[in-house]
Amino acid sequence: MGIDYQQDSTTLRTDVLIVGSGPIGAIYARKLVEAGYKVLMVDAGAQESEIPGEHKKNIADVSLNDFSSIIQNDLTPLSSTMPAASATLAIGGMSTHWTCVTPIPHPTLEAPKLFTQSKWNSLISEAQDLLHTTSTTFDTSTRQDNLKNFLNASGHSFKSTPLACQKSENGEIIYSSTSSILSPILSSKNFTLLPNHLCPKIYKQDQKITSASLTSLSTNTHFSVVAEQYILAAGAVLTPQIIYNSNMSQTLPALGRYLTERMVTFCQIKLDKKFSGNAGEVNIMEGVSEGKKWVTVINREAHQYGQLPEDLDCGDVLDVRCMSAVEPDVENRVEFGEKGSDGMPMPSFKVSPSNADLKVAAKMMLEMQSLATSLGSFVTEPKIMPLGTALHLSGTTRAGESVETSVVDSNSKVWGVDNLYLGGCGVIAEGMACQPTLTAVGYALQGVEGVKAALSA
Numbered sequence: 001m002g003i004d005y006q007q008d009s010t011t012l013r014t015d016v017l018i019v020g021s022g023p024i025g026a027i028y029a030r031k032l033v034e035a036g037y038k039v040l041m042v043d044a045g046a047q048e049s050e051i052p053g054e055h056k057k058n059i060a061d062v063s064l065n066d067f068s069s070i071i072q073n074d075l076t077p078l079s080s081t082m083p084a085a086s087a088t089l090a091i092g093g094m095s096t097h098w099t100c101v102t103p104i105p106h107p108t109l110e111a112p113k114l115f116t117q118s119k120w121n122s123l124i125s126e127a128q129d130l131l132h133t134t135s136t137t138f139d140t141s142t143r144q145d146n147l148k149n150f151l152n153a154s155g156h157s158f159k160s161t162p163l164a165c166q167k168s169e170n171g172e173i174i175y176s177s178t179s180s181i182l183s184p185i186l187s188s189k190n191f192t193l194l195p196n197h198l199c200p201k202i203y204k205q206d207q208k209i210t211s212a213s214l215t216s217l218s219t220n221t222h223f224s225v226v227a228e229q230y231i232l233a234a235g236a237v238l239t240p241q242i243i244y245n246s247n248m249s250q251t252l253p254a255l256g257r258y259l260t261e262r263m264v265t266f267c268q269i270k271l272d273k274k275f276s277g278n279a280g281e282v283n284i285m286e287g288v289s290e291g292k293k294w295v296t297v298i299n300r301e302a303h304q305y306g307q308l309p310e311d312l313d314c315g316d317v318l319d320v321r322c323m324s325a326v327e328p329d330v331e332n333r334v335e336f337g338e339k340g341s342d343g344m345p346m347p348s349f350k351v352s353p354s355n356a357d358l359k360v361a362a363k364m365m366l367e368m369q370s371l372a373t374s375l376g377s378f379v380t381e382p383k384i385m386p387l388g389t390a391l392h393l394s395g396t397t398r399a400g401e402s403v404e405t406s407v408v409d410s411n412s413k414v415w416g417v418d419n420l421y422l423g424g425c426g427v428i429a430e431g432m433a434c435q436p437t438l439t440a441v442g443y444a445l446q447g448v449e450g451v452k453a454a455l456s457a
């Protein structure tokens with residue numbers, strides 16, 4: 001047990017409390033339990049798989065259309081002010097249905113500026129190991145090779161998409177998620193995971209968090225948790241929500257601000273006959289480069305959108321999806337207001353991309369159309385998706401060098417609080433185009449170093 005617990009007690013004691021069991025909370029838990037500390041991890045969501053936090057693709061053998069419906073059902077919209085922005089409230093968070101695309105951010109255009117290049121390289125390399133990132137998943141696919149060669153002959157630089165997954169002995173793909181991250185510590189006596197437990201608030205005295213409150217959503221009972229160190233990894237919107245609800249926002253002017261969300265363009269194509277003779281899956285991507293601030297992924301994947309008509313022969317259909325970086329702007333923000341039915345202050349978004357961001361998105365749309373038509377004909381017309389569709393909100397608890405423009409330092413420790421660390425895409429300070437989770441894991445691994453140093457001091 002990662003807690004000292006007496007049946008009649010309303011106070012749980014542990015070395016580290018982690019709020020949120022998504023992949024980032026899981027990374028913190030894994031590293032701290034492996035270092036010998038007691039960890040209590042709580043999540044407001046239910047445990048939906050026998051092994052906590054399994055990727056649902058590993059357990060449900062369903063079509064992509066059906067998996068899209070699973071994702072739609074799992075997503076809880078956060079606010080009518082950005083209807084597409086959502087959270088997944090479950091053990092495992094969004095890693096129960098994410099698409100596992102885990103690219104390394106471009107070293108000069110996207111990577112965090114807070115770390116030296118060699119430090120960042122070592123953090124990201126460990127992050128890749130922990131998520132089992134590989135670019136070889138579809139190496140035997142001749143269709144993937146042919147598409148790459150065809151596109152790269154006209155000046156592109158498409159590569160096999162790095163995916164967080166492993167192959168089983170019989171060749172099945174096992175997608176990484178909270179369950180694969182936690183698997184080495186799941187049976188540890190130092191680790192406790194409580195589903196259906198909401199952490200509404202933490203309490204601060206002087207420079208320290210002294211306790212956190214916890215509500216069991218199954219029994220509506222209330223607990224207090226006393227820990228040495230506290231880690232909030234509840235997602236880019238619900239982490240600042242807890243801090244706001246704990247009356248700590250006055251001393252953290254950057255909380256909720258500098259919010260970035262990628263703009264997304266999307267279409268689906270039926271591949272031209274010249275490619276349709278080749279067999280195999282396709283999952284290729286092109287990253288950002290000077291003058292091109294977007295990433296392009298060509299594959300066939302389940303998202304909360306993009307279902308195809310049941311009677312369509314989908315064998316030759318591919319998704320073409322681009323995501324552009326937007327520049328961090330202090331005015332783009334999530335704010336919190338009146339309390340909702342869960343007793344937490346409700347988020348509302350004030351976000352508008354700048355003219356420069358919109359110009360990049362317009363260029364991205366043109367390039368996506370030209371790429372798509374070079375490969376086949378449209379099944380789904382190209383469109384710009386509503387803001388929030390990427391589900392990659394970042395920056396709301398950004399890391400930086402001062403409390404005026406950031407919420408945490410380079411160890412992801414909250415400014416002015418000795419024992420409070422944050423994790424997740426919220427800490428990412430840069431406006432990145434590429435998928436953010438691997439980068440958030442890199443930040444978390446540095447955060448682990450800070451927590452360990454504090455625990456041993």
Ligand SMILES: Cc1cc2nc3c(=O)[nH]c(=O)nc-3n(C[C@H](O)[C@H](O)[C@H](O)COP(=O)(O)OP(=O)(O)OC[C@H]3O[C@@H](n4cnc5c(N)ncnc54)[C@H](O)[C@@H]3O)c2cc1C
Nearest residue numbers: 020022023024044089093094099100101199234424435437
């Ligand atoms: C369909 C889909 C596809 C995606 N594909 C990719 C991809 O290919 N590549 C990529 O990089 N990213 C992708 N993402 C995003 C990725 O899943 C997230 O970046 C990642 O899961 C964030 O991890 P996290 O641990 O910070 O937060 P989350 O996974 O959001 O987990 C946060 C957890 O905190 C819990 N929580 C919230 N508030 C409280 C509270 N007050 N008390 C207790 N618990 C609380 C929630 O229940 C949740 O379980 C995708 C997301 C979706 C939905």
